[in-house]
Amino acid sequence: VLRPVTLESSADDLVVLTFLLVLSVQGFVLQALRLAVERDPWAAWSFVSYPMSLVLQGLPERLLRSLHLVNWWSHMLTTTVFLAYVAFSKMIHPFTGLASVVFRRLQPAGRLEPVENLEEAERFGIAGLQDFTWAQLLHADACMHCGRCLEYCPTFHTGKPLRPRDLILEIAGYVADRGGIFSGELGQGMNTARFRWGSGAERELIGGVVSTEEIWDCTTCGACMEQCPVYIEHVPLIAGMRRNLVLERGEFPGELTGVFNNLERLGSPYQFRPAQRADWTKKLAQPVPEMADVAASGEEVEYLFWVGCLGSFDGRNQRTTIALTRILHAAGVRFAILGHEETCTGDPARRAGNEYLAQLLARQAVETLNAYQVKRIVTACPHCFNAIKNEFPQLGGHYEVVHHSQLISELLAQGRLRLDPDSAIARGKVTYHDPCYLGRYNRVFDEPRAAISALPGVELAEMRRNRSRSFCCGGGGGRMFMEESRGRRINQARVAEAQATGAEVLAAACPFCMTMFEDGIRGAGVEGNLRVLDIAELVAGSLVTPQEDGTTTAEGTYEPSG
Known part of the structure; x- marks a missing residue:
């Protein structure tokens, strides 16, 4: 018998099962005694008590009636005690549940x-x-x-x-x-x-x-x-x-001290000035407009591209940002960014318990968005996506927000993106990790898979735990900024699941997941067997359009120049 690791029993379980067993036996005996006296024509339908009544029919009727009376009162007493015990046991759960x-x-x-x-x-x-x-x-x-x-x-x-x-x-x-x-x-x-x-x-x-x-x-x-x-x-x-x-x-892990200070002073978890938020655009040949300039010119855009802190400042996640920008340019989508006016949504602060700082950042972001009368937002960060969609309305920020995987899937379905069937980046097994804040919290499961499956030559291999049962990367709740000193590393556990699929590429759709998996792959020492790429990188690296700002490597990985 295999005992699930999640199963745990206690003395209460034995007590409850004993009560149920005694009550069941008493009920069957009570019915058998009645049938032995009354000779009910329907007795045969009592398939447990009827055979017992046949054995009891040889006893005197007076004895049978006495036994019935004793058993009836004992059955009632047992039931009363059991009902009193219910409030102390797990049997209360049918009501509280x-x-x-x-x-x-x-x-x-x-x-x-x-x-x-x-x-x-x-x-x-x-x-x-x-x-x-x-x-x-x-x-x-x-x-x-x-x-x-x-x-x-x-x-x-x-x-x-x-x-x-x-x-x-x-x-x-x-x-x-x-x-x-x-x-x-x-x-x-x-x-x-x-x-x-x-x-x-x-x-x-x-x-x-x-x-x-x-x-x-x-x-x-x-x-x-x-x-x-x-x-x-x-x-x-x-x-x-x-x-x-x-x-x-004022008690929290020491690693969060710098994060909170940076969020309060600079509007991001990192020690970069707000003026550096749009520095990644310098790697592109085609300019990326900012909302201030768009508003000044009286023009309109289809989407505001909310880049996020990791997408703006982290070198690895800047590659995702640039890839998404190339996709938007290739599809002819009119978009703009906030640039230095963008700030953190407050998600890391709120999940780490600093509600005061979280509300401060969120209010600032909502004020900026409302000032530009933003209606539609696209972002590559599920944490930003969740905050803007579900928590900004608490502060008066109501917007239509889509994740970049949703928009990419839509653009592919509309035929606005042309893919190269001979692209090396779009071949072989690819497994996809469902980010918690995209999948479980916001039910976005199909669009990322549709975008991956649209790539020619790709075989999508699912991990054992996927969709709503996906296994976390370990980076949410502010954990990405804290040391993981207890137990096995969560990111390495997930990397092992990705390896088990036989895939050579682990597709991500979240900058937190990207960072955690890059670290997990290095920690597990499997850099030569598995690499992590964002969905935007997979699609951008397979576009037919000329590389305007970078090259395609021998493996087909899109890498921006500079």
Whole structure:
């Protein structure tokens, strides 16, 4: 018998199964005693109790009636005790689970709720029982202990402290203790099917119940929420505790200090001046207009190209930015960039718990976009995509935003891009990684695959975990800026899955994933067997149009000059 690694049992399971077994036997015996006395013509339909009644028919009727009365009362007593025990066991979940499903949050999964009236707030995030919403308290009671949330969790599968199921059960025990519901009287330190008991009602939530390692190991990939059958939301709980650590206690990983400082001073996680945001355009022969110039000339564009911080400043991801620019030029799409006026969307700060900084950056971005009356936005970064689509509306920013893979797929379908059938970059096996913030959070699965499949000579090989069950690259939730010191590296685990497909190219659609996989490939020492390319690079390297700003290498990889 194979025991799933996510399966965990406790004494409560034995108690519940014993109750169910006793109740079942009592019910069958009760029916058999009745049939033995009444000789019911329909008795044969009771396929379990009827054979038992045949054995009992030889006993005196008075004895049978007495046995029936005793068994009836014992059955009723057992049922009463079992119903009383239900509230202490996982058998409460048919009720709390249904309530959790009915009252689930109907807003986009990728949206974190902001702190309202941030300037006037006296408490930030989640630090105690009073900070949970009623829905979060319901979630704590609804956990079915099934372990589905662990099946695709990157921290669980790489040996890190964070286990989403345990997180919820730890919080459930804390709520029970602090709320005086059970007050830990069932035994301090016990591990039951419903709760993780701690040291009693006086323990602190952060540090005493949930460790800081658990809080900071999360990549916010959403795999736990995607798999949970009762719609428990783990990520907002972790984000809430991060907010408290950052905004009230000033406690966070040291690597984030520089990130927060850069975001506040320079509008990006990196030490580049805003004036350098458009420096990548100097590598192109054809100019890229900026919105300020477009607005001054009275012209209009189809799309604002939101480049993002990685696409603007990171050398590797600049190649994706340039590739997408070439595609837009080749398809005749009118677009412009913000240049030095662009700033971070606030996504890394919000997921890392710095809500104040996140709102500051997001408001600045929304003000800039609204000033230019932007309607449609294209971006190559799923984190920017998610923030603009799902979180900017909280601040008055309402735009039609598309991911670059969606636009590329549309342009290919419309015949606005011509591909070279002899292009070497478009041959062989290619496997695609679904970015968490594009796929799981925003349900963009088919367009990236359509763009890859449109390339001549390409065989798309899927990894074992794909689409909504994709395995995270390890870079979300601010983790890209933090050291991964516990367990196996998540990016290397995903690289191993890509290798297992036999593909020579790992197609990415996210600058975070690109950076993590480049590092993972080097860390695994498989540079000669696997390379990572963005979808835009694959398509741009296969265009028929002349190379205006670079060359095509012998392998067909597009590389900008300079």
